[in-house]
Amino acid sequence: QKEVEQNSGPLSVPEGAIASLNCTYSDRGSQSFFWYRQYSGKSPELIMSIYSNGDKEDGRFTAQLNKASQYVSLLIRDSQPSDSATYLCAVSRGKSSGDKLTFGTGTRLAVRP
Amino acid sequence: DADVTQTPRNRITKTGKRIMLECSQTKGHDRMYWYRQDPGLGLRLIYYSFDVKDINKGEISDGYSVSRQAQAKFSLSLESAIPNQTALYFCATSDDIGDTQYFGPGTRLTVL
Numbered sequence: 001q002k003e004v005e006q007n008s009g010p011l012s013v014p015e016g017a018i019a020s021l022n023c024t025y026s027d028r029g030s031q032s033f034f035w036y037r038q039y040s041g042k043s044p045e046l047i048m049s050i051y052s053n054g055d056k057e058d059g060r061f062t063a064q065l066n067k068a069s070q071y072v073s074l075l076i077r078d079s080q081p082s083d084s085a086t087y088l089c090a091v092s093r094g095k096s097s098g099d100k101l102t103f104g105t106g107t108r109l110a111v112r113p
Numbered sequence: 114d115a116d117v118t119q120t121p122r123n124r125i126t127k128t129g130k131r132i133m134l135e136c137s138q139t140k141g142h143d144r145m146y147w148y149r150q151d152p153g154l155g156l157r158l159i160y161y162s163f164d165v166k167d168i169n170k171g172e173i174s175d176g177y178s179v180s181r182q183a184q185a186k187f188s189l190s191l192e193s194a195i196p197n198q199t200a201l202y203f204c205a206t207s208d209d210i211g212d213t214q215y216f217g218p219g220t221r222l223t224v225l
Contacts, residue, residue: 095210
């Protein structure tokens with residue numbers, strides 16, 4: 001079993017729809033959870049971080065964490081073609097990104113105009 | 114100017130050659146990381162360093178070595194390159210309390 005699992009996609013959604021990206025992790029000692037966006041040929045950049053159970057919203061993005069189910073998700077509302085990218089889920093046993101991160105393989109999102 | 118730079122950006126080399134990839138940062142962070150990215154395998158940690166005197170192996174350190182020359186510089190070496198080390202290599206930095214690791218632009222390495 002991989003430590004961090006994501007569906008590789010592609011996930012295709014029409015413009016304006018909600019995109020739902022999912023991630024499960026195996027290490028129950030994980031404390032910090034991150035979503036990075038990576039455009040083709042570019043480096044990853046942080047979209048959201050979440051540290052406690054529940055929802056965290058930032059603009060069109062909402063991260064959801066359920067530690068009991070070892071599940072973290074990212075919702076993108078009003079999806080735009082510019083959201084088309086690969087989304088990487090990352091987890092850490094530490095309390096910040098300053099500890100080791102374990103990444104999933106990423107989910108490719110395609111937003112159709 | 115970019116906060117995290119990597120040189121070279123692209124490199125083609127032959128099996129058995131020694132290669133060094135360099136990373137420099139101006140963010141003043143103590144923590145630096147080297148990852149490789151392969152299609153379908155995501156980002157995997159090679160080595161990480163929490164300060165100049167603290168260097169640790171990641172999940173795939175075999176065939177690689179690193180040097181932390183200063184707070185701002187962290188180099189990755191392939192002592193004898195082999196074709197399955199063909200990948201995209203990223204350097205990243207962070208502080209000890211922040212939300213994010215900051216990634217460099219990447220080095221695309223091809224070993225023939």
